[in-house]
Amino acid sequence: MDITGRLERFFSQRRIFFFAVVIALLAALPAFGFSRYIMRICIVISIYSMLTLALNLVAGYTGQLSMGNGGFYAIGAYTATLLMINAGLSFWSSLVVAAAFAGISGFLLGLPTLRLKGSYLTIVTLGFGEIVRMILMNWDTVTNGTLGVRNIPLPSLFGVSLSFTNHGLYYLALVLTALVSVFCALVINSKVGRAFIAIREDEIAAQMMGIKTVRYKVLAFVLSATISGIAGAFYAPMVGYIDPNSFTFDISSQIISMAILGGLGTMRGMYFGAAALIVFPEVSRFLMDYRFVIYGLILVLMMRFRPQGLLGWRTRLPYRFGKVLERQLAAEGSLPPLL
Amino acid sequence: MPLLHIKDISLSFGGLKAVDSVNIRVDEGEIVSLIGPNGAGKTTVFNILTGIYTVDSGEIFFEGNAIQNKIPQDIVEAGIARTFQNIRLFRNMRVIENVLIGSHIREPYNFFQAVFRTRRFRDSERENTLKAVRLLREVGLLARTHDYAANLPYGEQRKLEIARALATGAKLILLDEPAAGMNPQESEELLRFILSLRGRGYTILMIEHDMSVVMNISDRIYVLDYGKLISEGLPRQVANDPKVIEAYLGGVPDAAENNRA
Known part of the structure; x- marks a missing residue:
C-alpha cells in the first residue's frame, strides 16, 4: 500500500481522536491570545472554506465549472446588509433570507443555463458574476451604487454583540463552517451525492440509469448558491462595509484556484486550499509585488505535476456499509472482502 | 402479449433512413439478438428504445404500454435498462x-x-x-x-x-455488443453469464457481432441492413438465409450494386 493509503488508514482508525483534537484546538484558538490580525485571517479562511465547499458541490462533484459563485456571495452579502440596515431585521433572520434569496437566484440562473455543457456553461456563469456586480453598481436607490454601504451592524446573540474583541465573530464563523461542512457531507453520502458524481463521470450513462440530470444539476447549483449566500451574509457584518468592488471576478477565480489546489471532489482539499491561498499572500509580504508571480507559479506547477490537487486522491479506504449492514452481510456470508 | 413489441418504427437523419419500418417482438424470457453489418442501424434502434432518439413514425409497446418517444428516465422506470457498446x-x-x-x-x-x-x-x-x-x-x-x-x-x-x-x-436488458473486444475464453464466460440471466427471469435483447455467441444463445435473431429488417427467425434459419449471407459477405456483384444504389 502506498503512502497516502497508509496515512489514510492511520487517520481513519483514529478519526474520532483526531476530530476531537482539531475541534478542541479550533475552539481554544482565541485563548492563545493571537492578535486581531491573525484572528481575522482565521475568519477569512473559514469564509473561503464555505465558498470552496459550495463550489465543490457544483464543480467538484457534479462536474459543472461555475465561475459565477462570487455573484451569489455578493447577493448574500447585499441582501443581508440591506435587510439589516433598511428593514431593521436581526442578523439571524437576514442570514436566512439572504441564503434563500441566493438559492433562488441560483435556481433562476441554473434552470436555463444548465442545459449548456462545458465551457459554454462556464462563460454564462462568468457573465452572471459580472451582471450581479453591474446591478449593484448601478441600482443606486437600493444598493447605494459605487459608494457602497457602511456601518453594517455586528451580529448579536442574546443582547451580546459578536465582535473581534470578544471573539464572537470567530466562533460564529466556526459554527457556520461546521454546519455547512456537515450539510455537504450529508448530501454527498446519499443518492443525491451519488447522482452528482455520476453526472460528472458520464452524463449520458447517468441519464440511462434514470437520473434526472437537469434536475440534479439545478439542485447542485441551488445548494452551491445558498451556501455562498450564507458566506456573503456573514462577510458583510464582519467587515462592516461592502461595495460592488468587494465582489469582483477575482473572488470567483480565487475560489476556483483554492478548490483546484486542494483537490476538487474532496472536502479535505477545500479547507486546505482556502487556508493555503489565504495564508500565502500574508506570509510572503516580504516578496512584495513578486508574491503574485510566485502564486501563479505555484498554480502552474501544480497543474503540471498534480492536476488532481494536492489532497485530491481517491480514497483507498473501504466503502462504509455501517455496523448494522456489515453484521447482516456477514451473517449471510456475503461480506465483501477488503482490498 | 409480447414483452416488447416494436411496430413499424422509422427514423431518418436528414435524407438518410437510419431505421426503416422495423418490427421486432421479444417475448418474456427470450434471448433475442439483433445483428447486421456495421452501420445497419442496430444501435440506433437501441437509442430509440431507451429514449435518446424519438421516432418519426411507428409505435413501441412494453408490457402493453406505449413507450415510444418517452424520456430515458421514464423508460428505465418502466423496466428497460441497457449497457453500452463502449463501456460507460x-x-x-x-x-x-x-x-x-x-x-x-x-x-x-x-x-x-x-x-x-x-x-x-x-x-x-x-x-x-x-x-x-x-x-x-x-x-x-x-x-x-x-x-x-x-x-x-x-x-x-x-x-x-x-x-x-x-x-x-429492469425486466428487459438491452446489451449493446457485450462480447466486443473479448477473447474466446472471456466471451465463453459471458455467454454462460447471459444464459444465467435468462435463468433468473430476465429477458434479453442484444446486439452482437460475435457469431459464436449469437448462434449459441439466441432464441431468435433479427437481421438489420441499411435500416431495414432483411431476415428474422431461429439461428439456423437466419444463418442459411441467402439475404443475410449477401449482406455480410456480398453477393453477386450486380445484385450487390443494385442494393447499395
Missing part, C-alpha cells in the same frame, strides 16, 4: 456505488429526508446496499465491491455494466 461505467466511483446508481430510481426518499437522515432514508439505503451486494455476489464481483470501476479488467467491467443495469429493477 462511472470510472471514479466504486463498484458498489456503480450498482447503487443503478438502483437510484428505487430509492424512495427525497432530498430533505437525506439531509436529516430520517428512518426512511436509512431503511432505503440499507436495503438497497444489501441488494447491491447480493447482486454483486450473484454476478461474481463480490471481491471487487470496494474497488474503483476503472481498476477492473475488461471482462469484469462488462459484467459490472450489466449488474448496474440489473440493479435498476
